[in-house]
Amino acid sequence: MSLYRGVDGPLELQADVCVIGSGAGGSVLAAGLAARGRRVVVLEAGPYATRADFSQVEGEAYPMLYQDRFTRATADGSISILQGRSVGGGTTVNWTTCFRTPERVQAFWKDRFGLELGLDPHFEAVEERLNIAEWPINNQNNEVLRRGCEALGWEWGRLRRNVLGCADSGYCGLGCPYDAKQAMLITTIQDLLDAGGTLVAECEVLGLDHDGRRVTSVHGRSKGHAVNVRADRVVVAGGAINSPCLLLANDIDPNGLVGKNTFLHPVVAVGGIYDEVIAGWQGAPQSIGSHQFIEREGVGFFMEVPPLQPMLASAGFLGFGPMQHEFMSQLAHVCSIISLMADGFHEAAPGGTVTLRADGRPHVDYPISEGLAQAMKAAHIAMARVHLAAGVKVASTLHAEPVVMETEADLERLEDAPYGTLWHSIFTAHQMGGCRMAAAASEGVVTPDHRVNGFDNLFVVDGSVLPTSLGVNPSETLYGLAHRAVDFVAGA
Amino acid sequence: MLGLGLGGAALLACGGLALRGSRLRAPRTTLQVFSETEYSVLAAIADRVNPGGDGFPPARDLDVAEKIDALLATAHPGIGGEIKQALLLVENALAAFVFDQRYETFTASPPELQDRIWADWAASSIETRRSVYKALTALCTATYWSDASLWDKVGYPGPPDVSGLTSAIGADR
Numbered sequence: 302m303s304l305y306r307g308v309d310g311p312l313e314l315q316a317d318v319c320v321i322g323s324g325a326g327g328s329v330l331a332a333g334l335a336a337r338g339r340r341v342v343v344l345e346a347g348p349y350a351t352r353a354d355f356s357q358v359e360g361e362a363y364p365m366l367y368q369d370r371f372t373r374a375t376a377d378g379s380i381s382i383l384q385g386r387s388v389g390g391g392t393t394v395n396w397t398t399c400f401r402t403p404e405r406v407q408a409f410w411k412d413r414f415g416l417e418l419g420l421d422p423h424f425e426a427v428e429e430r431l432n433i434a435e436w437p438i439n440n441q442n443n444e445v446l447r448r449g450c451e452a453l454g455w456e457w458g459r460l461r462r463n464v465l466g467c468a469d470s471g472y473c474g475l476g477c478p479y480d481a482k483q484a485m486l487i488t489t490i491q492d493l494l495d496a497g498g499t500l501v502a503e504c505e506v507l508g509l510d511h512d513g514r515r516v517t518s519v520h521g522r523s524k525g526h527a528v529n530v531r532a533d534r535v536v537v538a539g540g541a542i543n544s545p546c547l548l549l550a551n552d553i554d555p556n557g558l559v560g561k562n563t564f565l566h567p568v569v570a571v572g573g574i575y576d577e578v579i580a581g582w583q584g585a586p587q588s589i590g591s592h593q594f595i596e597r598e599g600v601g602f603f604m605e606v607p608p609l610q611p612m613l614a615s616a617g618f619l620g621f622g623p624m625q626h627e628f629m630s631q632l633a634h635v636c637s638i639i640s641l642m643a644d645g646f647h648e649a650a651p652g653g654t655v656t657l658r659a660d661g662r663p664h665v666d667y668p669i670s671e672g673l674a675q676a677m678k679a680a681h682i683a684m685a686r687v688h689l690a691a692g693v694k695v696a697s698t699l700h701a702e703p704v705v706m707e708t709e710a711d712l713e714r715l716e717d718a719p720y721g722t723l724w725h726s727i728f729t730a731h732q733m734g735g736c737r738m739a740a741a742a743s744e745g746v747v748t749p750d751h752r753v754n755g756f757d758n759l760f761v762v763d764g765s766v767l768p769t770s771l772g773v774n775p776s777e778t779l780y781g782l783a784h785r786a787v788d789f790v791a792g793a
Numbered sequence: 794m795l796g797l798g799l800g801g802a803a804l805l806a807c808g809g810l811a812l813r814g815s816r817l818r819a820p821r822t823t824l825q826v827f828s829e830t831e832y833s834v835l836a837a838i839a840d841r842v843n844p845g846g847d848g849f850p851p852a853r854d855l856d857v858a859e860k861i862d863a864l865l866a867t868a869h870p871g872i873g874g875e876i877k878q879a880l881l882l883v884e885n886a887l888a889a890f891v892f893d894q895r896y897e898t899f900t901a902s903p904p905e906l907q908d909r910i911w912a913d914w915a916a917s918s919i920e921t922r923r924s925v926y927k928a929l930t931a932l933c934t935a936t937y938w939s940d941a942s943l944w945d946k947v948g949y950p951g952p953p954d955v956s957g958l959t960s961a962i963g964a965d966r
Contacts, residue, residue, distance in 0.1 A: 352958060355955070356952070356955070357952030357953065357955055358941070358952060359939050360936075360939035360940070360941075364864060364867070369868060369869065369872060370864055370865075370867060370868040370872075371935075372868065372872055372932070374928070377920065377924055378924040378925075378927050378928045379924070379927070381931065468953075470952075470953050472952060472953075475952075478955035478958055479955075479958060582949060610949070610952075611938045611939070611943065611944065611947055611949050612935050612938050612939040614938075615934050615935060615937070615938035616931055616934065616935045618934060619915070619927065619930065619931075620915075621841060621842040621843075621911060621912075621915075621930055621934075622841065622842070622843075622844060622908060623844070623846060623847075625842070625843060625934065626843070626846065626847055626849045627847075629938065629943075629947045630847070630946070630947060632947040632948060632949060633947070633948035633949070658871065660869070660870075660871040662869055662871050662872075701912075701915035701916065701926070701930075702915070702916065722920065722923075723920060723923035723924055723927055724923070726927075
């Protein structure tokens, strides 16, 4: 076992497999390969931050554990991108919600992209390893969503989480100091190290030596020192956005599709102020979800709630001046509902494109069509209705000039508000696509066995291979895909 | 982070001439990313985003602009570069004249006018202006509300005490 928390001199390594990225895809794959006796080296750009580093203080955690110091956004600034950047990737900071890939999504992939992935046994395996199970306790934030949906007769369901001995503290997004979240950091990364694998943290990968068919070595940099890995097989697992960028930076772009078809589950929100204390910062961030509108005509969406620590709560507030103080003064009574747009299934939500800036950073272009803006409007109306049905005192949108509602009659105000690019806060915590998997070589960047088209020994195993978004939180899909990919990479 | 577009870039090209009249503010720390002019614009915006009152301190008392400078010093230089461009666009008197028939820079404008300008940017039909508004407002907002001195004012007890926890997993190896 070798764990490098960065290096203090040049490092040369030899491996059967070099995995670039340690998130939901890379670490499950790496652990599986190491268990089969393969010499595995994982390179991770982010830090090896552990329980002792997770102070739960937002101002410290977000810059340490998220991409671009928590400032990543689409090129026009319309969508704030929350994306993890540490050992374990997004799993270190996600809110632990787990879904198997919905049947309707797998059917769409089969019809449209010829994919028959047979994921069920892989889901069973990762559910056991990561202790994925339904979470029975609602905090008040989630209880509002349940109560509102129940009153409206809308579908809602309990969510499953990958936790063991959870303290129900509510700070999953800042790293788990209890080692209760079964994130990659304390599960598959430890499996990898225990099986003799190597992890180099704080190592940014810059180059792939290749001849157009085979990659022979990987070049990175850690704390100013060169890290070179010669490997028989190379797996790109930097996640959607970063994986396409790495391929593009190394002139790997079969069919001109790398970076295209990037999906974000764009998130819009409506806040509500209640008479009761909500204390949205406490308790499992997500335990209730509603897919009432996932199959609506046009772009579907699903509803959940986010945790509400002050910094995250304020980040969604687009207004300025005294209205901020007024809103934040009532934070203990605020519940926010979010709607996540299921992009990639409808012509109005074709996704975005990742390209490379001249300075090497990703450029994420995500146009918001009129059809997607209309779906966001429908989502605002639905969320406001849930709040009103749940007994809200005042519901408010996240426009710069918020739309405020106290009764059903006030819902009409939502009709006249502007929706879409830069008119209200939009987030993404789910980045998908950009290295699409498809059965036909002409349609995808990777084959169904994760191999980059045209290459013998280069694979992509992370969320970038998803052909569409999912309409559910993506982590378990990525765990399952990576578990399935072990066979292909090990046998290549 | 920001797409300033051709119009914004063209106006910035005239920035040297247009920036005369900035009202500079002295930072309370050594700046690592921003020039004094850029810092002054950001500090002025931060004070409009969180002007204080009702028991809340103004942004300047919490060193919001200084903290943003320190944060960006640890990020990719390209990110700070975009923020610097955005700040100069806000300050640019030529742009103010072209679009708003104003002669003053943002920093030289009185607070009430700065509020009107910032509200105009929020609702502007020009996407670049809304982009700049959103980026800078969000940056100032998140930085302000990350300050622990505000926790009790919003009824937030702060995170649980996690000192002394031990790991049974071994990730601390």
